[in-house]
Amino acid sequence: MNIDAFRKIEERAFYALAALLGLVVLIGLGAAHYMETHGHVVTGMTNQIVWGLPHVFAVFMIVAASGVLNVASIGSVFGKPVYKARAPLSALLAIALLAGGLTVLMLDLGRPDRLIVAMTHFNFKSIFALNVILYTGFFAIVAAYIWTMMDRKVKGFSKYAGFSAFIWRLALTTATGSIFGFLVARQAYSSAILAPMFIIMSFSYGLAVFIVVQSFMYAWNGLTLDEAILRRMKNLLATFVGAVFYFTIVYHMTNLYFAKQWDFERFILLDGGIFTTLFWVGQIAIGTLIPLAMLLHPTLGINSKSVLFSALLIILGGFAQLYVIIIGGQAFPLSIFPGMQETSTFFDGAIHHYNPSLPEFLLGLGGIGIALLITTIAVRILHFVPQDDFHHVSKDALTD
C-alpha cells in the first residue's frame, strides 16, 4: 500500500473513531440530562448509598489522571529517556482523564447548574473545596508542562514544570484519598492510610491506562514497541500492582486488629455478597494476582499482547476496588449506637442495597468517552505519538 492510500484510510478511521467517541459523550450527556430533570430518583442511589456508580467512574479517572502523569515525571524529574519520549502523551492523558472524571463528578451533582457556586464559594476547611483548587491547578500546571515540552524557547523550564506537576499530583491524590480518609464516622474510611493508598493506586491505574493507550496508538500506526521499553514498563507496572496489593493487605490487617472493625471486615471479606465477590474475584484475582503472574512470567511478560491484556485486567480490578471502597463502604451500616442492634424506617443497622441504573453507567461511560475523545483529537493535532529516537543513548541510561 502506498503512503497516500494509507493516509486516506487512516484519516477515515480517525473520523470514524472521533464520531464514535462523540456519540458515547453525547449519550453520557443525555443520561446526565435525564438524571437532572427527573432527579436522582431514576438512579440506583438512595439516602443510604449516596455516592454510586458515577463516583466509581469519576474517582477512577481522577486517580488515574494523576497516575498517568508519572510516566512524564519519571522522564522529566528522574531523567529517564524512555519515559521522556512519552512525557507529552502522559501529560495529555492526565488532562484528558481529569476532564472526563470531573465532568462525571460535576454532572452527578444534585445541582450541576450551580457549578459557578462551587467555583466561587469556598469552605477552606473542606477537603472537597481544596480538591477544586487542586484539580484546577493541575490543569494549569500540566498545560504549562506540555508547553515547555513543545516550545523550544521554554524547553529549559521543562524540568521545573515537570517537578511542580509531580509535587502537585502527589498533593492531588493525597486530597482525593483524604475525601474518604476524613470521614470519621464510617468504618470503611476514617483512616490515614487511604491517602498513600490512593497515591499508589494512581501509580498502578495510571500506568495501566498509559500502556493500553500506547498499545492502541502503536497498533494504529503499524508500529511495534521496542521490547526493552515494554520490559521496563511492565516491570514498573508489576511493582505498582504489588504495592497496591501490599497497601490492601495493610488496610485490612489493621482493621482486623481492631475488634470494633471485625463486623465490617467480615462484611467485605466473607459475607458481603457482591462486595465480597468483587473484592476477591475482581480486585484480588483479576486485578492483582492474574496480571502479576502474567507480567512476571518469563515469556508472557515480554509479549506485548499479554502486557496489554494485563493492563486491561488491572483497570478492571481498579474499578472493582473502587466499587468495593466507595459503595461497599456505604453499604455497611453506620454504627450509631455501638454495641446495640438498631432498626428503623430509615434502614438503620441494615445492609444497604444498591442497584446501579443504566443512566448512571452511561454517564460514567460518557466520562471515559470525553477522556478518549480529547486524547484522540489532541494526539492527531499535536503529534504526541512517542518518538523512540533514543538508540543513540547509552545502554546505561536505559534503566527502569
Place this chain on the structure above:
Amino acid sequence: MSNNVDKTPDSKSHDSSRRQFIGYGAAAMAGLAIAPGITLFDLAHGRAPEEAASSKVRWGMLIDSGKCATGCNDCVSACGKENGFSGSRETDSQWIRKVEIKDLRNGQSHSLPMMCQHCEHPPCVDVCPTGASFKRADGIVLVDRHICIGCRYCMMACPYKARSFVHEELQDQNPDVPRGKGCVEACTLCVHRVDRGGQPACADACSAAGHNAILFGDLNDPNSEISKRVATLATTQVRGDLGLNVGVRYQGI
C-alpha cells in the same frame, strides 16, 4: 452644717448633677435587675427578623427514652406535616425517625427519635465545599439551599445519618420550609418556629401525646429546665466518642 450653707450657683449645679447621677444609677440598677427577665421574655417570644441569632443561646433537646413509647410515631408524623415530607422509601427524606435499639449484652430495648444532633463541631459543616452547611450562632445546624450544590459529601460525613437528599421534584411545600430537588436537607430544629418563640413540632407533638419525652430549650441558660436536667441527670451524647458536643442529648440509654 453644710445643709445650711447658702448655695452658690456652682453648688446648685453640682447638686443637680449628683441627683442626675443617682437617678441614672437607680435606672441602671433597675435595668440590671429586670434585664434577665427581659432577655427571657425576648427569647420566649422570638426575636425580630432583622436581629441576628445570638451565641448567648444554644438551642438543644433532651430526649428521655424512658418516656418515648415504642410504636408511637407522633414526633415523626408532626415533623413530616410541619416540614412537608412523607414516605419511607429509600429515596424519601426522613428528617426524624424512630430508632429501636437493643443492647446485645443484656437484651434491654429502647425506642427513641433520631435526627440532626446539631453538633457544636458538625462534620457536615467541615466537609461542605461551598459553605452551604453551616451552624447558626445559636447552635442550629442548617443547609443554605441557595448554595448547596448537591454533592452529598455531608451525608457521607454525618455520623447520625441525619441528612437526606431530595431525589425528585416536590409539590405542596410549606412556604416556611423551602426545600428543593437536588439539595441536601435535615432537621432544622424547626428554626422557623423557634425564631417566632415556639418550639420544634416534634416536641409539641410529644407533649400533646402526653409522653413529654422531648424537652426543648436553651442549653446555655443555667435556669432553663433542659440545663438543669442535663446538669443533674445522667445524659448521653450519641457517639460521644467523636467529641462533637451535640445539642441533642438522650436520657435513659
